[in-house]
Amino acid sequence: MVARWIASTSLLTLALASGLAAAQDGAGETVVAAAAPQFTPNPNVVEKDAAERGEFRTLDEDVQGLKKQVLDLNRDLFLLEEELLFPASTQVAVFVAMDVGEYFGLDSVELKLDNKNVTNYLYTEREVDALVKGGVQRVFIGNLKAGEHELVAVFTGQGPHTRDYRRGASLKFEKGIGPKYIELTISDRESKQQPEFVVKEWE
Amino acid sequence: MPARLSILAAAASVAALAAAPAGAREKHEGIVVQDLAYGEVLFGYFQEDYFTALTRLLAAQQRNEVPHHAAEAELMLGGLYLSYGQHRLAGEIFERVLKESVEPGFHDRAWFFLAKIWYQRGYLPESEAALGRISSELPEELEPQRHMLYAQVLMDQGRFADALAALQAWKRPSDAWIGFAKFNIGVSLVRLGQVEEGARVLDEVGQMAPENSELNALRDKANVALGYAWLQASRPVEAKPSLQRVRLDGPFSNKALLGVGWSDAETSDYRAALAPWLTLRDRSLLDSAVQESLLAVPYAFAQLGADKQAADHYTDAIDAFNGEIERLTTSIDAIERGALITELLGEHPDAAPETSGWYWRLDKVPDTVESRYLYELLASNRFQEGLKNYRDLLQLNRNLDRWTESLGAFDDILDTRQRAYEQRLPNIDGSLASVDLDALAARRVELASRLQEIERSEDVVALGTAKEQQNWRTLEQMEPNLAALPNDAESDELRAKQQFLKGLLLWDLRRDYKARLWAEKKALGELDRQLREAQRRHHQVQSGRDDWPEKFVELTARIDGLEPRVNGLKTTAATALARQQTFLQGLAIEELKAQRERLRTYTVQARFALASIYDRAAARTAPATPAEQSLAGAPQ
Numbered sequence: 001m002v003a004r005w006i007a008s009t010s011l012l013t014l015a016l017a018s019g020l021a022a023a024q025d026g027a028g029e030t031v032v033a034a035a036a037p038q039f040t041p042n043p044n045v046v047e048k049d050a051a052e053r054g055e056f057r058t059l060d061e062d063v064q065g066l067k068k069q070v071l072d073l074n075r076d077l078f079l080l081e082e083e084l085l086f087p088a089s090t091q092v093a094v095f096v097a098m099d100v101g102e103y104f105g106l107d108s109v110e111l112k113l114d115n116k117n118v119t120n121y122l123y124t125e126r127e128v129d130a131l132v133k134g135g136v137q138r139v140f141i142g143n144l145k146a147g148e149h150e151l152v153a154v155f156t157g158q159g160p161h162t163r164d165y166r167r168g169a170s171l172k173f174e175k176g177i178g179p180k181y182i183e184l185t186i187s188d189r190e191s192k193q194q195p196e197f198v199v200k201e202w203e
Numbered sequence: 204m205p206a207r208l209s210i211l212a213a214a215a216s217v218a219a220l221a222a223a224p225a226g227a228r229e230k231h232e233g234i235v236v237q238d239l240a241y242g243e244v245l246f247g248y249f250q251e252d253y254f255t256a257l258t259r260l261l262a263a264q265q266r267n268e269v270p271h272h273a274a275e276a277e278l279m280l281g282g283l284y285l286s287y288g289q290h291r292l293a294g295e296i297f298e299r300v301l302k303e304s305v306e307p308g309f310h311d312r313a314w315f316f317l318a319k320i321w322y323q324r325g326y327l328p329e330s331e332a333a334l335g336r337i338s339s340e341l342p343e344e345l346e347p348q349r350h351m352l353y354a355q356v357l358m359d360q361g362r363f364a365d366a367l368a369a370l371q372a373w374k375r376p377s378d379a380w381i382g383f384a385k386f387n388i389g390v391s392l393v394r395l396g397q398v399e400e401g402a403r404v405l406d407e408v409g410q411m412a413p414e415n416s417e418l419n420a421l422r423d424k425a426n427v428a429l430g431y432a433w434l435q436a437s438r439p440v441e442a443k444p445s446l447q448r449v450r451l452d453g454p455f456s457n458k459a460l461l462g463v464g465w466s467d468a469e470t471s472d473y474r475a476a477l478a479p480w481l482t483l484r485d486r487s488l489l490d491s492a493v494q495e496s497l498l499a500v501p502y503a504f505a506q507l508g509a510d511k512q513a514a515d516h517y518t519d520a521i522d523a524f525n526g527e528i529e530r531l532t533t534s535i536d537a538i539e540r541g542a543l544i545t546e547l548l549g550e551h552p553d554a555a556p557e558t559s560g561w562y563w564r565l566d567k568v569p570d571t572v573e574s575r576y577l578y579e580l581l582a583s584n585r586f587q588e589g590l591k592n593y594r595d596l597l598q599l600n601r602n603l604d605r606w607t608e609s610l611g612a613f614d615d616i617l618d619t620r621q622r623a624y625e626q627r628l629p630n631i632d633g634s635l636a637s638v639d640l641d642a643l644a645a646r647r648v649e650l651a652s653r654l655q656e657i658e659r660s661e662d663v664v665a666l667g668t669a670k671e672q673q674n675w676r677t678l679e680q681m682e683p684n685l686a687a688l689p690n691d692a693e694s695d696e697l698r699a700k701q702q703f704l705k706g707l708l709l710w711d712l713r714r715d716y717k718a719r720l721w722a723e724k725k726a727l728g729e730l731d732r733q734l735r736e737a738q739r740r741h742h743q744v745q746s747g748r749d750d751w752p753e754k755f756v757e758l759t760a761r762i763d764g765l766e767p768r769v770n771g772l773k774t775t776a777a778t779a780l781a782r783q784q785t786f787l788q789g790l791a792i793e794e795l796k797a798q799r800e801r802l803r804t805y806t807v808q809a810r811f812a813l814a815s816i817y818d819r820a821a822a823r824t825a826p827a828t829p830a831e832q833s834l835a836g837a838p839q
Contacts, residue, residue, distance in 0.1 A: 052585065052790070053325045053585070055786060056324070056325055056585055056588070056589060056786070057324075057325060057326070059589070059592065059779075059782060059783060059786055060324055060588070060592060061291075062779055062782075063592045063595065063596060063779060063783070064288075064289055064290070064291050064292070066596075066599065066772070066775055066776060066779055067287070067288075067289055067595065067599065068289065068292060069772055069775075070599045070602065070603065070772055070776070071254070071257055071258060071261060072261070073606070073765070073768055073769065073772060074254075074258040074261075074602065074606075075258055075261035075262045075265060076761075076765060076768075077606055077609070077765060077769075078258055078259070078262045079262050079265065079266070080613065080758070080761050080762070080765065081609070081613070083758070084613055084616050084617065084620075084758065085616065089743070089747070095239055095242070095243075097236070097242060126250050127246075127250065129249065129250075130245070130246050130247075130248075130249035130250045131246070133234075133245070133249045134234035134236065134242070134245050134249070135242060135243075135245040135246030135247070135248070135249045135250075136236055136239055136241075136242025136243055136245065136246055137243070137246050138239075138243055146740075177739070177740075177743050181239055183239065202239060
């Protein structure tokens, strides 16, 4: 009689549904998650589950398609924006990369072009991590006439034992008719524990 | 998260497969950026800003800015699509790229992660197919996950025999995984009808030494599942020991206490059953086991003949159920007004727009009435994946809003440039007209041919200084006059002097000739360079002047073409967002309605039992029929 009552309630279904499990996730962070349905599948639940899965899938497919369209749109808008704002004939861009040991923390980069302050960029920890891992940041993009120009770059940061660093570099460069790219790599490889800018011009 | 980084590293560079923990600030030694655009993509990618990284990579590929990373860029694209939850596109790229000469370790990992996202999103056949493409053992941290994922994919498709075979074929599950493997073996056996055998395996899991919180949870889960399986098979005696092994302070303790009570009740030991059930009475009514205990307690009292206590407890239960039904109804109304999704995302720090994609997960549920009712639903893959899509759609909507504003600015910029062009045009035309490059080029040809002639004839005088040339001419002009002089000593002396001076000058001119010829040639080369530069600039200005009207038309057309695309996608994205919200709310509301329905059923059962008790009490004054006696207290 009791069993009959138990069977009449939904609790048994719930208990068994959540009772079956499997582990699945990143190593070291094993979690127990519902993996399988109850021992005795309830046809209504199975049917509802299939319907929900179908609805989820339809929505998911639509979202996938929409995301792709928006990504393509962003690509086209990105290209248009650059062409409009920074035509190739006048474009100049400055990039920052890092090639430093583990203990150098970048705080900021300041750029002056022809003695005019164009950027003073403060870094988040996330951005610094991305640079350390090999990312390259376009820290400035602007327009310059053809001819000779001067870039002055200063970076600040902290080294081991919270020692503050402030290092600068200047570069005279010729701006031709094509876009001009300048890469500033903050490196401590060259001069042993002393981070410095290594400047490279790209055409 | 190591798992996360594996795919990041894999996509970033085939050579950089040796993955470091994502949190560690470690340079990927394999990555040598040869194209700045590729470095920019990596910058976005390492910040988990997949949308920006994807946009940058797509633009870079279109402009051919990653020639040195062409193959990696394609893999990167696949990896970024996957990270952004674009599993279909990722699958297509992997399908295409991974066939080629890619390091097998990368190949297998890529398919593993694709299988994982497909599983989480309920694309079970696709997930199974992706797992089937893994050709060798994955790294140590992923290999057990692969086995478990494969079993789960099969179990979710109801293929328990296949899952059982797969799990039994797994030869070396480590200590950390053996419990999970056995658990699923037990479940599969029970689902295949091999209850005794399944129970034996679950019992093993239920008696494993609890080494950490995960294994404790698994142990409890196994014991609850096993206990209820025995109860369902009407074997309450076997059920009780496993249910009693469940920790009292764990997440499964409510179900276990309820089950222990039922196993006692099944053997008619209602007094014993009351102990666990009364313990449950003081726990949160949000739990379904606690709700059921509110009915079970008076049922036991009724069975023990304590009708007054039974009636009191039924009355309390009805009040509690009604209060809960009311709160559920309020919650359902709140969710219908859109409160749930706002609360879920609004209070979550990771809801910031800079993170997106598949890795995001809502792991902190806001402490609201709704979320407390929906804890299990919120933790489910379907809800989490749906929420990710909702979140991504929110970002798409924001992104499209921003572009709508920018497009207006683009029009202004273009107009400004057009006006500037029109203003400068007269000056430009004037400057272009004032320079006769052809005449300059002709003059250069003339100079070159003259220099050639000087070199051919070794005309040393021609390369002399102006003074030297003047002196040479003077000395030459003297010659006819000197020749006409009489042949006397004085004249001879003058002639000898002229010859001497001429010889001296010629000697100087010959001495300096080679150096002067070299300097002239160098100057001619410099002239060439300057002429070419002038021609180039002239051409550039001319092209700029000539090309701009066409460029203006082209840019105008591009802006005009993009406007309807942005607007169209805005409408689509808004609709998709609303649909996604409706879907998620629907899941939540359905869940809450099911809970409310269950409580309504309980309420009816309680009322019926209460009525039966009152009837029985009333009948004590009059003789009762046997049928009436058997009904009293037994819930329907």
